[in-house]
Amino acid sequence: MDWQFTQPFTLALQPQAADIDGLNHTNNAVYVQWCERVAWAHSESLGLSLPDYQRLDRAMAIRRGEYDYLLPSLLGEELLLGTWLTGSDGKLAMERRFELKRAADGVTLMRGRWELICIEMSSGRPRRMPAEFLQVYEQVLVRPA
Template sequence: MNWDHANPFTLPRVPVAADIDGLNHTNNAVYVRWCEQIGWAHSESLGLGLEDYRRLDRAMAIRRGEYDYILPTFENEELLLATWLVGGDGKLSMARRFQLVRASDRATVLRGRWDLVCIEIGSGKPRRMPQEFLAAYMPAIVD
C-alpha cells in the first residue's frame, strides 16, 4: 500500500447494506464511526483502553475532526483503514491521522485528521497527559 506514513495500525472494513445511503455509496457518517473504532483499537493496542482513561480520570478528546472524502465506496468493497499518531507535544495535545484505501486498486478514498487534547474526565478541562499516556502514546508518534 502507498501509505501516507510508515507503520500504520490497520483494520479491514467492508461496507454492508446498512452503511449505504440514498446515493448508493457508503454514508459519510460511517467513515466517522470507523475512525472512532480504529482510534480506540489503536489506543488499546498501545495499552490504553476506556477503563484506563476512567481510572486515570484523563482522556484524549477530539478538539477538531476533519475529513476529506476523496472517492465513493460501495457495498461489499474491501477497504483497509489505517491510523497513526502524529505531532504530540508531550504535554496536552497530539493528532491522529487516518487513511482509507480501496483494496482492489489501492486508491485512497478518505483522509482524516483529529486534533486531540488531554482532558480531565471529571471536569472536562484540559490537563497535562499523565505518565501512562506519555509512555504509551509518545513512542508511537510518527513524523
Template sequence: MPWDYPQAYTLPLQPQEQDIDGLQHTNNAVYVRWCEAIGWSHSEALGLGLADYHRLDRAMAIRSASYDYLQATRLGEPLTLGTWLTASDGKMTMERRFQLIRNSDQATVLRGRWELICVDISAGRARRFPPEFSAIYLPAMVGQADAP
C-alpha cells in the same frame, strides 16, 4: 499498500447494507464511525483502553476533526483503514491521522485528521498528560518528516 506514513495500524472493512445511503455509496457518517473505532482499537493495542482512561481520570478528546472524502465506496468493497499518531506537544495535545484505501485498486478514498487534547474526565478541563499517556503515546508518534 500506499500509506501516507509508515507502520499503519490497520483495520479491514467492508461496507454493509446499513452503511449505504440513498446515493448507493457509503454514507459519510459511516467513515467517521470507522475512524472512531480504529482510534479506540489503536489506543487499546498500544496499552491504553477505556478502563485506563477512567482509572487515570484522563482522556484524549477530539478538539477538531476534518475529513477529505476523495472517492465513493460501495456495498461489499474490501477496504483497509489505517491510522497513526502523527504529532504531539508532549504535554496536552496530539494529532491522529487516518487513511482509507480501497483494496482493489489501492486508491485512497478518505483522509482524516483529529486534533486531540487531554482532559480530565470528571471536570472536562484540559490537563497535562499523565505519565502513562506520555510513556505509551509519545513513543508511538510517526513524525511529519516520515510522510512521503
C-alpha cells in the same frame, strides 16, 4: 500498499447495507464512526483502553476533526483504514491521522486528521497528559515529512 505514513495500524472494513446512503455509497458519517473505531483499536493495542482512561481520570478528546472524502466506497467493498499518531506537544495536545484505502487496488478514498486534547474525564476540563499516556503514545509517533 502505499500509505501516507509508514507502519499504519490498520483495520479491515466492509460497508454493510446499513452504511449505504441514498447516493448508493457509504455515508460520510460512517467514515467518521470507522475513524473512532480504529483509533480505539489502536489505543487498545498499545495498552490503553477505556478502563485505563477511567482509572487515570484522563482522556484524549477530539477538539477538531477534518475529513477529505476523495472517492466513494460501495456495498461489500473490502477496505483498509490506517491510522497514526503524528504529533504531540508533550503536555495537552496530540494529532491523529487516518487514511482509508480500497483493498483491491490501494486507491485512497478518504484522509482525515484529528486534533486531540487531554481532558480530565470527571470535569471535562483540559489537563496535562499523565505520564502513562506519554510513555505509550509518544513511542509510536510518526512525524509528517
